[in-house]
Amino acid sequence: MLRTIAAQKYLHIMAILGVIWMIIFNYIPMYGLIISFKEFNIVRPISEAPWVGLDQFKEFIQDDNFMIVLKNTLGISFIKLLIGFPLPIIFALMLNELTSLKLKKAVQTITYLPHFLSWVVLGGILTTWLADIGLINDILMNLGLTSERVNYLGEPDNFWSIVIISDIWKELGWSAIIYLAAIAGVSPELYESATIDGASRLQKMWHITLPSIKPTITILFVLAVSGVLNSNFDQILVLRNSLNESASNVIDTYVYKVGLQNARYSYATAVGLLKSVIAFILLIAANRVTKKLNGTTLF
Structure with a gap:
């Protein structure tokens, strides 16, 4: 040793x-x-x-903003999990089926690029595009899809959609990397045997590729469930404003407001600790469920 x-x-x-x-x-x-x-x-x-x-914890639960921040946090996170989790898997499977190496590299490069831009930069771009005099309104007006200009970030009903779509756009390509790595580890002999048996590309994808990367999918799903109370603080902070506050006030921004802006450090720490405890419980629960379903666990 x-x-x-x-x-x-x-x-x-x-x-x-x-x-x-x-x-x-x-x-x-x-x-x-x-x-x-x-x-x-x-x-x-x-x-x-x-x-x-436990006075700080009781105060948070009894706070008038409790249900609002909980609804926004869970709503945004669950929709991201429902839509944003399977999309990188599908994208990785599609990339793996490309036969042109040059096209595959080009697609990967284009989809990876947004990940390397901070939300400060992307937030500024999106704020400009989604303004009433922005690019999105110009395109929709020229195509005749809308008759009047809309300040999309100024309407609470649009905020969740903007956050979810922009998050998927930014992280889709980067999130697919780990699935591509897992797919690369699948034995070529399995595909060769399936080809000899007359399996189509879709059948090989469904019966060979997906089962082979199931452990990777399971582990990432467990981690995603444990982070369901995280709503991407950077993204929401740069996109929120006084007009969409009713839809953009999540736990992270609430902690930032009461902790740093109002200097209530004990209260903010209590909220953060409660969030971490719940995340830990979700991690244990998701790990046990996946263990019973397919025998794959994170620990």
Whole structure:
């Protein structure tokens, strides 16, 4: 064992640096979670803050905004999960069927590009396009599909659709990478045997490719379910405004508002902790369900 460690010392050094980074930035700050149960004030240390028990959690549940932020968070996240999760799988399967290598690379490059742009940049682009004098209105007016200009981001009814479609557009190509990698690991002999048996490309996709990448799909699904309370804070923050606030106020933006803007650090930490606890429960539940259904688990 010591000889193996000595032979791989540089790999261990790299791993140790990552572990140290996680301890400093992920584990040590967890001490601050105790302010969820205290009335913390920045003028005195955490140890001197008075204990208030579960008062912060009760206040959040009784808050008038609780049902609004919960509805928006779950609504956006579940629709993203329902539509946005299977699309990269379908896209990866379609890319895998392309016989032209040049076309495949071109499609991959075009679909990957939006991922490398921050939501600050894309948010500015979308805000401009969706304005009443923006590109979308110009196109629709010229095609005769609308008779008057609309400020799409100014209407709450449009916000969920804009968030979901823009998120899929940005991450579709990048999310398909892991599925393409899993497909690349499928044995060519399986396809050759299926071809000899007279299977069509669709049949090979359904009976060979999909079952072969099922473990990958399962693991990513479990992770997606555990993150259902995450609504992509960056995206929503740059797209929300005072006109669509009723549809754009999610847990993350609520925590940002009460925590940083209103300086209610204990209350915001309690909301964040409650969200993490629920996410952990969802992770365990999704992991157990997938284990019973197909025997594949994350842990």
